[in-house]
Amino acid sequence: MKTSLFDLFKVGVGPSSSHTMGPMRAARRFVVGLAESGTLERTGRVCAELFGSLALTGHGHGTDRAVLLGLSGEEPSTIDPESIGPKLGEIHSSHSILLASSKRVSFCEETDLVFHRDRMYPEGAKTQHPNGMRFSAFSPDGALLASEVYFSIGGGFIVSDAEGAGNATAMTTATLPFPFRSAAELLQMAAEKGLSIWDLMLENEAALRPREEVRSGILHIWSVMQDCIERGMKTEGILPGGLNVRRRAPRLAARLREKGSVDPLAPLDWVTVYAMAVNEENAAGGRVVTAPTNGAAGVVPAVARYYCDFVPGADEEGILRYFLTSAAIGVLYKENASISGAEVGCQGEVGVACSMAAGGLVAAMKGTNGQIEHAAEIAMEHNLGMTCDPIGGLVQIPCIERNAMASVKAVHACRIALHESEQHKVSLDQVIKTMYLTGLDMQSRYKETSLAGLALNVIEC
Incomplete structure (x- = not known):
């Protein structure tokens, strides 16, 4: 690690x-x-x-x-x-x-x-x-x-x-109490020490800086994300770049507020709004948090906001569990595969963000380590092969909606994992390896070049 x-x-x-x-x-x-x-x-x-x-x-x-x-x-x-x-x-x-x-x-x-x-x-x-x-x-x-x-x-x-x-990073495993290189190693180490994944991750972070600094740092990140969501839900207008893409999050939010809680699927609609709000801010060059990238910046905050707004008993400790756990999952992708769309396609950006958010939500809801690993695996399994073909080289189409879709998918992956036993056929390590090999096999023109896919077949106007 x-x-x-x-x-x-x-x-x-x-x-x-x-x-x-x-x-x-x-x-x-x-x-x-x-x-x-x-x-x-x-x-x-x-x-x-x-x-x-x-x-x-x-x-x-x-x-x-x-x-x-x-x-x-x-x-x-x-x-x-x-x-x-x-x-x-x-x-x-x-x-x-x-x-x-x-x-x-x-x-x-x-x-x-x-x-x-x-x-x-x-x-x-x-x-x-x-x-x-x-x-x-x-x-x-x-x-x-x-x-x-x-x-x-x-x-x-x-x-x-x-x-x-x-x-690319300066951390050394020698300074950490629980260094891990794979999901299997992470789960085994946590089981041997009787720790949850978030507790283990907290111990590693606390070896690098005071424990309270870790907590306050996470809460600061969450605060910046929340500010981004709020700005995105209020700011109207056309996104820069020439595609004339109109911001949709403010109008969607207004409609949902008018409808109230009549629609049983309203929570998922709000997840969509949160994700689009962040990525519209990102497309406009606003202040965002990499999660793990800017192109995928909407997924982790959207699912965290879903937890706060719609999960009974949600609290600050749950948010800390969420970010510590999602970071542990992100580390596995960063160090064993890639989070670069130019290297492995959008499966390495939005796919990884979806996996991080799914596992993090299980942790926030006090699921087991096995359920966390299962949710993260499910989320990536259904993002495999996703290309990165932004129209006009802009982080707008399909990027903004893609974050919304992945956010909802992360919630579903969490729910599937929580309702299943911890036994499943495909491991997180296997799906991470598959994602990386799939990305290497993908033609370069489908990896953030705007030379194929939607970028080639949709006329810019």
Whole structure:
């Protein structure tokens, strides 16, 4: 186990964790490296090159904007969404960037931000991931001073080519009381110690930071998610990007309030509203939490809100159980498969989020460890093979509705697991392996390139 709950659940901005948050963090890291090496003062120009999926869907995902903001020193977790427009406007009008707020250099977006749509990987790179980017710094007379290749590997995680994709997180199993590498190992360890999955996960997190800090951190994440839901249910208008997609969450919420509780399926309708509210906020570039990615950001908060609003006896302890357990499930996917749509398709984003939420809901409702594992397995089993083919490279169609569908599916997976015995034919480890192998077999044009599927067959208008 190398991944913390706070690695999976990160506060940031939309529309994409791998195409917006990751490139922003990589650009900032490059500039910080220039400053630390003493190269920044000698820099007169910087250049950014995007490859693979970043190049093919970068404009729709806001990668160009993210790179400029990252070079300016902005961080996804702290940037004010309201400041993005003015900052980008200043860069465009001045044809320069104030690197990390300390050194102004020339920057022409037409020549210094290059989209290599015909090249999957940066030449010479040892790491093979379809979200590659190269940053270069030049002296005023054009001499190359520094160059670094980074990869955005899903969920906002980044690695340099020198590090390789296996070193995206800093946790070491040596510091943890209960390190686990598989669901089977997690269940066995919990059984031997007489612990629930959420208690075991809490002990691991408490080994890295004070226990109260873990609890307050989780509650802060939940607070940001709730704020996002509320904004999404109130904000009307057309989403940016050119598809003219109208926000639907406010109208759906208003209709449900008018109908009251007459409809027995109203709770599931509310789950749909919660998920769509979050993903409409994400599509608009608002403040969201990766769960485990931005493209799948609506599922975990929607199911958590369902628990709070419609499950009798729901309380804060249940929310803590929910997030600790869903994080444990997310860790298994992150470390044994992938949460990158560009690597394994949307099964690695929305599918993983559905699995996390299903297991987390069982935990919130005090189900057994076996029922948690079963619910997580059921949820992914019925997301296998899901492609990532966003129309226009925008995280809107089918992404927004897909989060709503997966949220309802997570509730159903939880209910099936709670009504069954703990014995089942397919294990969570088996379905995780299947998901990964399915993703590797999937043609690259169905993995966040907008070259096939809906992106190819639906006319943008």
